[in-house]
Amino acid sequence: MSVAEQSAISARGLTVRLGGKIIVAGIDLDVAEGSWVTIIGPNGAGKSTVLRAIGGLLAFTGRVELVGTPVDKLPRRERARTVATVAQSPVVPPGMRVLDYVLLGRTPYIPALGRESAADLAAVAEVLASLDLEELTDRRLDTLSGGERQRVFLARALAQGARILLLDEPTSALDIGHQQEVLELVDRLRAERGLTVLATMHDLSTAGEYADVMVLLAGGLIRAVGPPREVLTEDLLATHYRVRVKVIEGERGPLVVPVRG
């Protein structure tokens, strides 16, 4: 990571306390513009917490800057135009259509007492086309399958027009086919739109194929940072996940396979 370029995301000494307990401490992180950084770690490591703090959704101490500006100094609407978060289990409002759900992503552009403009509708149409959701535009969100819904959640985030995308466990509710589909989709969008992606994943099998940089978080502290092959090692995973694995060098990155003893 070149220090000379301005990072899309820059965190220094990020610490989050919830209910008096320290969840993550002293997190230093740089995410270069246009890159894909994945945070991995066992359950309870604090991955979601880091993501939510970076998105400005949690109180924290330390410094978090998005494209050079401290996230807690950004007015809400501008923050929403800078960074978009897809939550781990997004709420599915009953009865809402796909179109209206994706249109929610334009909230930071619609005046408080105003209505959506033609530009907003055009942005939504473009995102729906890009994610192959045109057929589903009038369908109710709560009637879609898991894979379709995940595309819709992504669509809303993209409609925000933000250059930074935070994805909290984007594949955990999906079957193996849809997992790959979503990750491929995110990678394609990243290339097409010059997005910066920061994701958390707890499924390691293919995580190494998509990230430029991986961060291993355990017990609220960063234990390793670097390209996937340096972080996805049998020793590190054994130590922090307490799992026995075999790491295979694939064409696009290291593949992690758990093996019985």
Added chain:
Amino acid sequence: MGPWRDKAVLGVTAALRRSAGRGDRSAGEAVLRPAGLKPGWLVGGVLAVAVALVAGVAFGPVSLPPGSVAAELLNLIPGVRLHSGLSEREVAIVTELRLPRVVLGLLVGAMLALAGAAYQGVFRNPLADPHLLGVAAGAGLGVTAVIAFRSTAGDATSNLPIGVPLAAFAGAIGAVALTYSLGAAGGRSRTPATLILAGVAVSAFLAAGQTYLMQRHVDSLREVYSWLLGRLATAGWHDVLMILPYVVVTGAIVLSQRRALDVMSVGDEEAMSLGLHPQRSRYLLIVAASLGTAAAVSVSGLIGFVGIIVPHTLRLLAGPSYRSILPLSVLFGGAFLALTDLLARTVAGPSEIPIGVVTAFLGAPFFVLVLRTNHAVAP
């Protein structure tokens, strides 16, 4: 009220359902029609209010021809001079006796329905209502306290003591304030559910106080009940003028938040990430809705179920967007209560059924219907 009117209403409703919502797609071109208030529904709402107004004024112990009533109502607009054919006495019945009552019904109905819809949006629960946060219990306690105090002070024969509306208002606001401060004691971990639980606790506590007072002052029971069951009986415009500013102000505040409510349907954290300030919107909505409901309760007693029946029916017919539900609740809520009041005072001959009883009779089966067909209630 003939069968022709029921058929017309059904026909209009069906037509509105068909026209509301699907975007047209001409060859290859997709026209995106986002959710929002469709003109067809707006017209339907205005029509419903007009029908309720004319019917409410025309029918009663002295039945007046609807056409003449409509003409006389139009005469109220400055500059309009229509010959309605009504005698001077009949015109007086219209403008001094019946019209204030119907207008009060429209205003109270609009306020209760709007407040109910606002609460349903804030708590993401189709069965939420200001009565949940203690409005009913607080008003009831205030009213009982004043009536009981007056009976011990020797003024048991006074009809509609002036202190009662104020006591109802103060009691309702006090109860909501208590609920809110109790709910806020949960600190950062507070969720909308905490507030409802606080409301349940406060309501139970205040209701216990009320029961105690009623037991100690048994002779005031009848008066308390006549208040608690709700009534729109009013002569002259005093009550209407009293409630009008509250309805206008709280109505404007609540309506201003309709897009915010749609965004808040994805929960606080996601709404924040979309650039909204959900806590501020929620606070505004609860305060405005509670204030408006307290004003309505102070004037008309406790009329339940309107805040649930009307918004929920609109949600089923016109879609889940609050940009439809809120404005339509104002129109259809008013029409609903005015027509229910018409029912309450004509169905049982010259005597009147308390309107709270009628809405409860309509509401209980409605509740069952909601529970049976309810889609997911968002957490």
